[in-house]
Amino acid sequence: MKPVFDKSGLLTTVVCDARTNKVLMVAWMNEESYALTKKTHQTWFWSRSRQKLWHKGEESGNTQEVVSMTLDCDFDTLLVSVIPAGPACHTGHETCFFNEVEMEE
């Protein structure tokens, strides 16, 4: 089973906490970071803003230990279930998703 990378060679990736299922972050993998993640059991991404390979936690120490990886029904989106060593977000929040949107009544 192989992932389908998009035209830019990227795979949309959702990272969730294996213990709570909480979504921690969304990032993109290229073929190299996907291979490194499978091999090292830690998350690697392709940073679209910095245009470079990115080992999550390499600077902050907040690595993510991979418990399992699952592709979606058409193989073009990846869910990675992890045990995080610290906050996923560079702001120090546990998860990058903390800006609540107000719904219309």
Place this chain on the structure above:
Amino acid sequence: MKPVFDKSGLLTTVVCDARTNKVLMVAWMNEESYALTKKTHQTWFWSRSRQKLWHKGEESGNTQEVVSMTLDCDFDTLLVSVIPAGPACHTGHETCFFNEVEMEE
């Protein structure tokens, strides 16, 4: 607080089950579907393959009732927490993520 749509006018969106936190699917919203989701409290997306607005469940009946929406730290990814009326996946699976990837030893 406004989302940041990408160059194609799209916002990567993760849908999770409000009761279990489980990730159900990943899809894309444009400005119109985002507005409709906020207004109707059901999920609307932009189908990239069919290039049209897509009211999730409009054909299958498997709509998703929105409980909350959260933008990430840089406002360019959305997490929608829902109570689903049925399976999220067109295959009949509860979640689109069911293809387990084998890790390397």
